Amino acid sequence: MPIYIGDAAASIYVGNDLQDAVYLGSDRIWPPISFPYVIENTNLTDAETPSEAAGVIVELAGGGGPGKAGAVMPSQNNVVAAGGDGGGGAATIGTAGLRFFIPIEDLGPLFSTIVGTPGTASSFVSGAVQLNAGAGTNSAGGTPTISGIGYGFSAPGSLGANTLGGAAGGGQGRTARTDSNKNVSYTPGTAGAASLFKSGGAYLSPDPVPEASKPSGGAGGGAAGRGYGAGGGGGSGQIQGTPVDGSGKVGGPGYLRVTFTDKRHYWGRFLAGSWSWTLPSWLRNGDKIRLTGLGGGRGGDKGGSTSGGAGGRAGAWNDVVLTVGVDVPVGGTLVGVVGTGGAINSGNGGNTTCTTVGFVALGATASNGGTATGGDNSGIHSYLDDDYIGGLGGLYGGDINLTDPVGGDGGPGSGGGGGGSIFFSGKDGGKGGDGRLFIHAYQV
Numbered sequence: 001m002p003i004y005i006g007d008a009a010a011s012i013y014v015g016n017d018l019q020d021a022v023y024l025g026s027d028r029i030w031p032p033i034s035f036p037y038v039i040e041n042t043n044l045t046d047a048e049t050p051s052e053a054a055g056v057i058v059e060l061a062g063g064g065g066p067g068k069a070g071a072v073m074p075s076q077n078n079v080v081a082a083g084g085d086g087g088g089g090a091a092t093i094g095t096a097g098l099r100f101f102i103p104i105e106d107l108g109p110l111f112s113t114i115v116g117t118p119g120t121a122s123s124f125v126s127g128a129v130q131l132n133a134g135a136g137t138n139s140a141g142g143t144p145t146i147s148g149i150g151y152g153f154s155a156p157g158s159l160g161a162n163t164l165g166g167a168a169g170g171g172q173g174r175t176a177r178t179d180s181n182k183n184v185s186y187t188p189g190t191a192g193a194a195s196l197f198k199s200g201g202a203y204l205s206p207d208p209v210p211e212a213s214k215p216s217g218g219a220g221g222g223a224a225g226r227g228y229g230a231g232g233g234g235g236s237g238q239i240q241g242t243p244v245d246g247s248g249k250v251g252g253p254g255y256l257r258v259t260f261t262d263k264r265h266y267w268g269r270f271l272a273g274s275w276s277w278t279l280p281s282w283l284r285n286g287d288k289i290r291l292t293g294l295g296g297g298r299g300g301d302k303g304g305s306t307s308g309g310a311g312g313r314a315g316a317w318n319d320v321v322l323t324v325g326v327d328v329p330v331g332g333t334l335v336g337v338v339g340t341g342g343a344i345n346s347g348n349g350g351n352t353t354c355t356t357v358g359f360v361a362l363g364a365t366a367s368n369g370g371t372a373t374g375g376d377n378s379g380i381h382s383y384l385d386d387d388y389i390g391g392l393g394g395l396y397g398g399d400i401n402l403t404d405p406v407g408g409d410g411g412p413g414s415g416g417g418g419g420g421s422i423f424f425s426g427k428d429g430g431k432g433g434d435g436r437l438f439i440h441a442y443q444v
Contacts, residue, residue: 035262039113041255046110049126053260054282055103056111058124058131061167061229062090062157063116064251065136070173070235072246080177081237083189086170087251088136089157090116090229091144093124100153101266102129103280116254118232124258136231136251141166153268157229167229170249176237184239228255263443270412272296272340272350272434278333283441285325289334290440292319292381292388293361296339296349300375300394300407300416300429301367308372308398309407309429312342312415313364314390315349317381320359327357334439339363341410341432345419352435361435364415372396374408375415375430388438390414394430412436 033050065087073081094100108127116122116135121142124131128148134157136142141157155166174189232249263282269275279289295315303309322328334357339350342364349363368376378390391411397420398405405420407430416430 035260037260038257040257041115042113043115044111044113046112049104049107049109049111050260051104052262053104054262054265054280055101055260056107057094057259057261057266058100058102059094059255059257060122060124060131060133061092061116061255062121062133062135062142063118063254064088064090064167064170064229064231065119065140065142066138066250067170067173067232067234067248068138069248070176070237070246072238072240073176075182075239075241076178077180077182078178079239080175081239083173083175083237084234084246084248085138085172086159086234087138087231087248088141088159089167089169089231090136090251090254091134091142091154091157092166092229093131093133093144093146093154099266100131102126102149103265106149111258113256113258115256118251118253120254122254122256124256133254135254136167136169136229138248141169142229153270157231159231167252168231170231170233170251173234173236173246173248176239176242176244178239184242186236189233189236228252265441267439269338269437270434272338274335274337275437276333276335277439279324279328279331280441281331282443283324283330284443285330287324287441287443289322289324289328290319290384290386291322291354291359292317292383292386292438293352293354293359294378294381294388294390294413294436295352295361295363296341296435297375297378297393297410297413297415297432298349298364298366299342299344299347299432300418302345302429303397303405303419303421303426305424305426306421308396308405308420309418309426310367310370311373311375311393311396311407311418312346312349312410312429312432313366313368314376314378314393314410314415315339315352315364315413315435316362317378317388318359318361319383320357322357336437338437339435341434342416344407344416344428344431346429347432349432350435352437354437363435364432368415372398372418372420374399374417375410375432378411378413378433386440388436390436391433393417396420397427397429406430409433
């Protein structure tokens with residue numbers, strides 16, 4: 001897009017790149033801001049907050065942590081050099097399906113952004129609001145921190161485990177070993193942890209993340225972290241005298257996108273109990289409000305004297321589109337309840353409701369059958385052009401701890417894991433996950 005000075009088109013280049021906007025410091029002065037106004041992977045300091053915006057959607061992933069180097073062993077008979085551990089994935093904030101929307105009234109007059117490099121955090125700061133998606137390290141996943149606002153949708157990074165929202169950890173490097181004649185062979189490294197949904201692991205990859213997109217260990221050491229925030233692979237084990245690169249690999253870069261919106265509002269309630277939400281002043285007759293609810297998950301069954309218990313079912317998803325001036329008045333308020341997850345040992349999940357309009361997303365009231373099973377996942381739910389993330393079911397107790405196999409608690413809207421059985425004694429099943437409620441309001 002050319003930039004005009006009077007009637008003459010001027011072309012402005014930075015290096016060989018034609019520019020389509022002009023900035024004074026961190027403030028864009030041409031062309032005028034229009035909505036949605038998107039800033040992606042750009043460091044800004046004290047940029048002016050667009051006063052005409054209804055709010056901002058913030059998406060952050062820190063940089064992935066590096067993998068550890070592989071072990072080095074002497075060239076002797078029957079030795080083993082283990083591959084290095086993969087690096088930790090970064091924390092994320094505002095991941096897919098859990099939009100972090102900040103209303104304009106909660107923002108300061110200025111905002112700043114930092115895009116994390118491998119091993120460093122990404123952040124968004126405006127007024128009292130501070131969001132920080134921590135980086136992974138070579139020994140831990142990143143941690144998110146949120147301050148200056150009373151809610152937040154975030155997820156920690158993973159170290160060697162699949163994730164639900166956070167970025168994925170790197171895989172372990174291959175293991176080197178010698179036989180009785182000092183011949184060297186290798187056991188392949190493991191694949192890096194995967195993101196179960198769009199928002200983790202390879203941050204913007206398809207869903208599910210394809211094998212080729214995972215950070216992984218392998219020949220010559222682990223691969224570098226593939227995808228935003230992903231941990232680097234561990235290095236290959238090494239036998240002295242062999243030409244092998246055993247260094248741990250770098251993590252993936254951080255990611256940042258902030259989207260200032262006009263006449264569009266997102267809100268969520270993730271804590272069980274009563275909720276209320278008042279319509280923004282700019283919603284008019286005929287405008288729309290989407291409600292998406294997830295009921296509470298059922299608690300896992302207690303184990304028996306000789307067999308493990310069954311996991312609980314996940315709560316149900318439900319959706320409705322309301323019309324302002326028909327279903328709810330201009331300036332009105334919606335109220336309801338987010339369902340509580342079922343108690344341990346077969347407790348039923350509570351319904352998530354909006355009593356103002358008679359909306360219900362049912363809580364789960366049954367187990368998933370069988371014996372010795374984990375709870376069901378509430379998973380990802382798509383409605384119109386939005387995705388919403390629930391949680392993972394609790395693990396079966398015997399998959400957590402063989403000596404005290406208590407069932408794992410379910411994630412949001414998911415079932416609790418079944419309790420195990422040990423020495424003719426049944427252990428408790430896990431608690432079901434609390435439900436969720438999402439609101440998306442917009443002008444038409």
